[in-house]
Amino acid sequence: MANNTATNTGPVWDWAAGHGPVTGALSATTGCLAVATTGAAAGMPPGWALAIGTAGAIGHTVTSLRERLSARTIGMRAASWLIGAGWTTWAMTTGPLNWAALGSLATFGVGMGAAARATLLREEARELEAIAAAERQISRELSAERRAIATEWVDRIKRVCGITVRVLAVEQWPTGAGFTIDAELPAGGTTYDKIARESARLSADARLPHGCTATASQGIDQGRVLIDVTTVNVLAAEVTYPTDYGPLSLHTGIPWGLRTNADEVRAYLREQCALVVGPTGSGKTNMVHTILAGFARTTDVLTWVIDLNAGSAGLPWVRPALAGDGEGMRPGVDWLASTAEEAELMLDAVVRVAKHRKMAYQDLMSKANTDLLPVSAQIPQIMLVIDEGAEILAGTDKESRKLAAKILEVIRIARAMGIRTVLTALGATGAVLGNLMIRREAKVRVALTGGETEGMDLGKQFPGSRGLRVDQAPYKGAGFMGTPESAPALFKSWRILPNQIRDIVAATSDRHPTLDTVSSKAAGPEYARRWDHARTAWMRDDQPAPPTQRENGSTGGLNLSALRDEQRPARTSAEEELARRFREQIDAQFATAPEPGTTEPGAATEQPPTAAGLNLSALRGEDNAAKDAALALLLAAGPEGTGASAIARALADEHGTTRQTVVGWLKTWTDDGTAVRVGAGTKARYVHHRHAPEA
Structure with a gap:
């Protein structure tokens, strides 16, 4: 067989080359x-x-x-x-x-x-x-500018801080928004924080524009200091979220915004939890959407969201998929809880997953020679985002304490197994930051100030940091961010628009990992049925919240109240009068029983006659028995009071009562003076009028 392959061993002449x-x-x-x-x-x-x-x-x-x-x-x-x-x-x-x-x-x-x-x-x-x-000419011009900057700041630091430094280098930022001074501290044990404490005075002495600062941080060694000087206010402008929705990884960091030098600031959350603080109007909700956008773009993260404020933080990430905007589109978050009951199901599932992973993946961690679960697209990390979760931890009511215990357990046991939390709060106060677990584990911290001074103790939020002042970031979406990799400093959160959320959900739908089989088995049926129609009806337009789900997935009994929760047309006064007369005629003719629950618990009640007759109240007997039991629980709660969820859980096994039904009773009792509502939102509780403060 002939060999058709020719081997060229001689030199190759390049006819296109020029003459030498x-x-x-x-x-x-x-x-x-x-x-x-x-x-x-x-x-x-x-x-x-x-x-x-x-x-x-x-x-x-x-x-x-x-x-x-x-x-x-x-x-x-x-x-x-x-x-x-x-x-x-x-x-x-x-x-x-x-x-x-x-x-x-x-x-x-x-x-x-x-x-x-x-x-x-x-x-x-x-x-x-x-x-x-030409380069020497440029260098001479730059050197002249740098020498002028160095001389100016040496004099300024001596005048304001009382120390003499030696400037080793001045680096202009590529964005033109400022520069960094690398200086050597004087001998005698002077530390960088002596300059950091005087950030505000240095900024004022330099006549920097509002929103610009001169902040000092550690240098290459303890005898050096880096001074970042911002000369252009980049915090005032609104910067929209980048339209590049390319894939991200938990291991390479997730961008959360921009520093004043226009560099991205990233959060590394494989082992760290995060705490985001921002008062109303500071852009905290937008920041939460930015965080969810970063998680949605990752290939190795599943996001579970708890928002007891009607699930508002996670709804925009779920609705496009539920509405069928795209064939086969998956929600931008993997699980959303809007009620305390659903949050308990989620937290219980998280704890089970963490404990089961510890046992099931021992061989995998041994082969990888690590005590941290190797997180990947096959074994994704679960990021638990809890909007206003810090307030839940600081809550004193029974419901908040129960949720807080579960949240703290997740934070405490799940780090190595790839489960971390992002908590938000309305203020950086001692009540929020007083928990040692939060201070120890939440090393990624954000404070969106928005110019708000009340409840914004930056010293508690960033302990050890100097020169941070709320008035340095008076703009919406602006604040301070600190991570173990970067010292606390000014940053600007991106503005993410609703149409961008829809675009991100569509662009990242096929990128989301699925929960590994080991974890999915541990999460149980509560996780498998999280998108059932009954549990997601509230996410659709004009749908009421679903009945409270017990851990076994049922309501614990026949829920006759569901027939009464349907919307009925309002009756006119004439219709009400006719109905009243009709009931009186029936009672007179058939000797029906009196309406149960009309007397207080313990009071003597007149027994219905034993004569034969039509007892219409028998149809309501079971429901009214539950109502009497609920009123008794309210009275037994004393001055501390109780909530709808606690009453529903106590009555569920015997009566099958749902939280919705209890809420209706409590509203009626509040209207007629039987009960008094104390507090608001998730902290609301109800006190019997006998124990009410004004009684």
């Missing part, structure tokens, strides 16, 4: 010899060669002048043309094929090559020197 000193001389001499030989044989007049050479010399001189070549190079090129033309004219006259002609031609070629090499080296040297001269 050797090939140029060889080309010129062979050309002269060919013209002289042909001209002598054809009887061509010798003067033609001289005229052509003269024209070539003039043409190359003109082009060399345009290229601003040196005089030596111009002279070498013109001489080469003239000498070549002179030799060709002489050889055509005397004959080119003799030893004198060939020897002189060879000498001419060698001389031309050497001259071309020398002039080429000289031109390269001239070009390098010109570039170096």
